[in-house]
Amino acid sequence: MGVVLACIPACSFRTADKVSCVDDTQCVTAFGAGAVCRADGFCEGGTAVNPDANTSSNEPWTFVSFPDFLNADIGDVSALTSAVNSTNAAHEAAIAKVLDALAAEHPDFVMVAGDLVNGHWYLDASGVQVFGPVSTRAQKAAAIDKAADLYYTQWKKRFEDRGLPVYAAVGDHDVGDNNWEANTDKAYLVADYKEAWARHFTVDDNGNALFENRPEGTPYEHTAYAVRHKNVLIVTVDVFRQDSPTQTIDSKTGSVRTEVAGEQLAWLDSVLAGAASDPEIDHVIVQGHVPVLVPVRQQNSSGMTMPGAETSAFWQTLQRNHADLYFAGEVHDMSTNNVGGVEQVVHGGIMGYAPSVNYLVGHVYPDRVELELKRAELVYPADTTRLWQAGSNRPRADYAIGPGGFTSAGTLVLDKSSGSTQYLNRTGYFIPLATSSEGLAVHLPFDEAAGSSVVVNHGTTGPANNGTVTGATFVAGKLGNAVSIDNLDRIAAGAAPLVGPVQRTTSVWINTGPGPGTGNGIRTIFTFGANMQNGTKWDVDIDELGKFELGISGARTDATSTVSLANSQWHHLAIVANANATIGTVTMYLDGEPYAFTTTMATTPINTKAGNLIIGHSANSLNFQQYNGLVDDLAIWGEPLTAAQIRALASFANESTLNYDAGELEVMFEGLRDKQDVQISGRLWRYQASGLTGTPGRVVVSGSDYSVNLDNGAGFVSP
Known part of the structure; x- marks a missing residue:
């Protein structure tokens, strides 16, 4: 008027x-x-x-x-x-x-x-x-x-x-x-x-x-x-x-x-x-x-x-x-x-x-x-x-x-x-919208108590990526608590922490059974970006056959494996992309190991648009490709982690005497970059410049001693 x-x-x-x-x-x-x-x-x-x-x-x-x-x-x-x-x-x-x-x-x-x-x-x-x-x-x-x-x-x-x-x-x-x-x-x-x-x-x-x-x-x-x-x-x-x-x-x-x-x-x-x-x-x-x-x-x-x-x-x-x-x-x-x-x-x-x-x-x-x-x-x-x-x-x-x-x-x-x-x-x-965030930008451990309405981001973007809980509940998870998502549940966790064709790593633990209803249909675990044009979103999915996929608007990966992950077991999923990557050049990992895929749109560039970080459904619209199952320890880095670092995320979480989450591993990764000793949950890890053997990224346990080779023999030992 x-x-x-x-x-x-x-x-x-x-x-x-x-x-x-x-x-x-x-x-x-x-x-x-x-x-x-x-x-x-x-x-x-x-x-x-x-x-x-x-x-x-x-x-x-x-x-x-x-x-x-x-x-x-x-x-x-x-x-x-x-x-x-x-x-x-x-x-x-x-x-x-x-x-x-x-x-x-x-x-x-x-x-x-x-x-x-x-x-x-x-x-x-x-x-x-x-x-x-x-x-x-x-x-x-x-x-x-x-x-x-x-x-x-x-x-x-x-x-x-x-x-x-x-x-x-x-x-x-x-x-x-x-x-x-x-x-x-x-x-x-x-x-x-x-x-x-x-x-x-x-x-x-x-x-x-x-x-x-x-x-x-x-x-x-x-x-x-x-x-x-x-x-x-x-x-x-x-x-x-x-x-x-x-x-x-x-x-x-x-x-x-x-x-x-x-x-x-x-x-x-x-x-x-x-x-x-x-x-x-x-x-x-x-x-x-x-x-x-x-x-x-x-x-x-x-x-x-x-x-x-x-x-x-x-x-x-x-x-x-x-x-x-x-x-x-x-x-x-x-x-x-x-x-x-x-x-x-x-x-x-x-x-x-x-x-x-x-x-x-x-x-x-x-x-x-x-x-x-x-x-x-x-x-x-x-x-x-x-x-x-x-x-x-x-x-x-x-x-x-x-x-x-x-x-x-x-x-x-x-x-x-x-x-x-x-x-x-x-x-x-x-707070002005950033186009990239170095280091561990988002870390959602989901360790909140039952009944919590907010999940706290422990990454560098801070409260900007805290999440508002709608319907989801907190239950025992892979590492502490996890969030259980079903039906119309979702967590809205602020803005996309990465925008544009920037480098990144995403990591998450999931535990899911067959999909809702007939078990058919893609289910999105989490997403950020916007479904605007080719390459503008980042959907981490389980497809209708229970396989791990990435969807980026106009292009999608298709795993060569026939093994279904919808088996009510915990699995670690990670994806790494360099700057100016296409969907055909990303590297996917399942439980710490490379996960092969094909795609008919290999040259589609990744150019994530500003949008929201959502756990529980796709970027396309509310409750589209609704997920059902457990989600734990979601992490997003503004950098490409190495194959050894990805394997470490899975290995340290699976080692029952350690159970390190992404935030604790980030302390070790920073120590590797700085060539310094680090302390994680009261345990001292001494940096060693060379001489460590074993599969890169896999923690080696010998009695009460631990070691991990993270970079061509360089890594950490404890005690």
């Missing part, structure tokens, strides 16, 4: 008593909760015309940001048809719980950076014609108008009922969803989509703009705008450039390109320059739908970003004019990064599709902005029935907000008290 709070210098703004109306709803849309339509046909009151709203204040105030809310068409269509409906009690209850959480933050307003709806309104996948026929372009345009009026009206009412003013941006689903091939009906309908969106968020019923500060005379004059609230300038941009529906301007997305350019960019530059010289503006926030800086985490998303990243004209404009924050959505997960003093915060979530949802809270002071991300798990039943939508991309019909509700997922302070901007006290998801 649009509210006019203030303009930067040299522009005028519309006040309530200058906006005509026919009912209270129009006034609430324009000026926030409490606005009414007077008998003379003009608006009065509302939170947006509070006398203090346009002036700086030393009193702290709060805002909330929630991109991609809802990213689904959730609304009652029973007045149009009895054949289907696009809402139900489960969806309305989940939405109410989220909005009640937002209202409990007591924000002055809520920002929503696009994808308010699903938006496939030019389709009729079920053939029920809820919004009319869609055979011709004109019919599709009429259906878009009808659907927009229904869904946007109900979407806004949920906020209005809670007194929550909204600043919205256009997302790809608000313009039909990517892609937009030139010379197609969909390309021509982009303008219809934007006009329908503007009718509900930036233009009143008389066609008057609700925001005076906008790129007038451009194609973006009703989808981009700037407004000042107290001591903050908020700028909303339309990142969906289309020059002509007949012109291809992007090889992927067709007639639409995700960028801010031309007249809109010039307007943005002017607005930001004016803010920089305005003493009443302490902070500047810009919102647009797609991330600019990469990599970013993602879940259930096509993952659109802005071409050029930090070198794009858009980012250079933000940087040159000292914008503070850029808020984006699209990818339905949380990531932050900072280039040139501008902080990108990617957040928000899709309801009814993804494993989790999140929002951002900001507390604003004259000299600082305190930010906090909050996240909640979404719980889905075994029933995979989908809720009706005009198109075939449909959310689950039944889901709920997890019993823990929203909890803190990270904090950041934007501090200007020293005269320069500093980004301080980063925690959780505000």
Whole structure:
């Protein structure tokens, strides 16, 4: 919804008593909760015309940001048809719980950076014609108008009922969803989509703009705008450039390109320059739908970003004019990064599709902005029935907000008290996403007690890869406790610790029997990355025959062994990849020994995208390739371990008098690199530079004496 709070210098703004109306709803849309339509046909009151709203204040105030809310068409269509409906009690209850959480933050307003709806309104996948026929372009345009009026009206009412003013941006689903091939009906309908969106968020019923500060005379004059609230300038941009529906301007997305350019960019530059010289503006926030800086985490998303990243004209404009924050959505997960003093915060979530949802809270002071991300798990039943939508991309019909509700997922302070901007006290998801982590990045021993809801990461990435437990239980394992996973269980352990074509080693102990049901189907033990394109995920699997496999999106290994590992015995699985590896060049190990495989896609490069680390199912989607069985001692290194080191992981764990896990072996590996003695669990291991014999990596036991050859005769002895 649009509210006019203030303009930067040299522009005028519309006040309530200058906006005509026919009912209270129009006034609430324009000026926030409490606005009414007077008998003379003009608006009065509302939170947006509070006398203090346009002036700086030393009193702290709060805002909330929630991109991609809802990213689904959730609304009652029973007045149009009895054949289907696009809402139900489960969806309305989940939405109410989220909005009640937002209202409990007591924000002055809520920002929503696009994808308010699903938006496939030019389709009729079920053939029920809820919004009319869609055979011709004109019919599709009429259906878009009808659907927009229904869904946007109900979407806004949920906020209005809670007194929550909204600043919205256009997302790809608000313009039909990517892609937009030139010379197609969909390309021509982009303008219809934007006009329908503007009718509900930036233009009143008389066609008057609700925001005076906008790129007038451009194609973006009703989808981009700037407004000042107290001591903050908020700028909303339309990142969906289309020059002509007949012109291809992007090889992927067709007639639409995700960028801010031309007249809109010039307007943005002017607005930001004016803010920089305005003493009443302490902070500047810009919102647009797609991330600019990469990599970013993602879940259930096509993952659109802005071409050029930090070198794009858009980012250079933000940087040159000292914008503070850029808020984006699209990818339905949380990531932050900072280039040139501008902080990108990617957040928000899709309801009814993804494993989790999140929002951002900001507390604003004259000299600082305190930010906090909050996240909640979404719980889905075994029933995979989908809720009706005009198109075939449909959310689950039944889901709920997890019993823990929203909890803190990270904090950041934007501090200007020293005269320069500093980004301080980063925690959780505000720690910028790294592309690689040397050493033992992730180590999840799973030694938590029964009933624990969190697993602790003992690797170098620390709490960023702690895991949230959903359904899984803790039982006796290979090394201490293990986690038992079945049915819809999972552990979400933060972001992918390794991104890109970087070197790595993954290691895990498993104990599983036949698969669920018939025993057929691939089961993913753990995964990180995202299922976007060839090579972008890292799924460690047991296949339908019980064999150990690696899947990387578009390519998969196939073990030459016929032995099934689904035999209710403990097995150690490891995979090693050098930098810039292909799936054909990885080395796989079973119980410490090389594990031969073939693949028909040997040259597919490994290029893991930012995503999540999940134990219990594949990167593709929630509970896809669901695992059942025990998992113990998961470890991920940002380096390729040697064959001897892999054998040591299995050998030391199997030696009953030692039972070393990956963390304890990492101490020994570091000692080998440093050529130093080490102490592990009270036992001294003396480094020996040469002369050790025996199979490399296999611990040799002689009475109470132990030795291990780790590198051509170099290794350790104890005592």
